[in-house]
Amino acid sequence: MRNKKTYWEEYRMKLHEDINLNVRLKSPMEIDSALTSLINTTKQATQVATPKITFQNNTRNVPIEIKKLISQKRRARARWYRSQAPTDKTTYSHTSNGLKCKIKEARESSFSNYITSLNRYDNTIWKPIKHLKNPRHRYIL
Template sequence: SRSPRLISKSVDDTTSPSQLSAADMLQAEKMLFQRVQADSFAEELKFLKRSQPMPRSSRIAALAPVLDKDGLIRLYSRIKFAPGVDESVLLQDKEVTLYNKQTDWDSFRDIVDDTLKLKVALKSSGDVDNATMQFTNTIQTTCWRLTPQKSEYGMRLKNVPGEIRKRIQEKRRLRRVWHTSRCPSDKTALNKAMFELKTMIKDTEDE
């Protein structure tokens, strides 16, 4: 929850630099690393979290990757035996953009609409921090999933499973039907489709 506080402090000109503790900076750095790795090495993270051998087909298999206590992929290699030196954090060498002209904005709107929790009690600073984090994570991860990087333009690769895309299309169809008819049964069908889509998205993210 420190990252939202770090952001708010950074944009507030009246905030003293001394209010940004070393712990705040380290936590923000870890979170940025985690988000980049989750996008760049999603499959590798699955194997490391399950303590399973890395497939030889993985581009980082030869680097002896390990998962640290913060869930970051680090390089074990020879640096492990260098006194006072930590294992390197693994980051990809190409630029990763949040969105570009290939971003699927229609699917973005649907997934955010079905994932974001708007009815959240904000009774404390911790509640605000958590809500900010959830909002930021939803926007970022959805954008990354629906934005092919430059090397993927020609192939038109999509990170969203085909079944979820079908459910999104079905939800759009049912929404158009309900907007036209305003029939209670059509509204029920739309609500059911929205619930099933939200459940499927959550199950996919938990895998």
């Protein structure tokens, strides 16, 4: 696993501690066991010195229908890239435009649900309005 955040000094120290350089290498079995030991040691050092990478899942709130349309669009695009046929380009354009419409509808319905859930009595209506005073957040709503 490659990662920008590997602690190289810790990696070197772990290798220095665990590698045994006084290994007999006379027979093929000894060479195989020494090689296996070296590979396992480097794997362990890598696991110790490299933090785990976590990815954020941004597809939590995407409806299943939109996910299916995304996969259809990707398949149509791949087919069109391979064949360059006009019919495949038409299919790709239709699926792409259909996906855009569905995403727009989902955003509009999500926004309308958000707006209808705001209430002036529990002060939820003032939070989005507060951001409108800041010029950077003027076009949020």
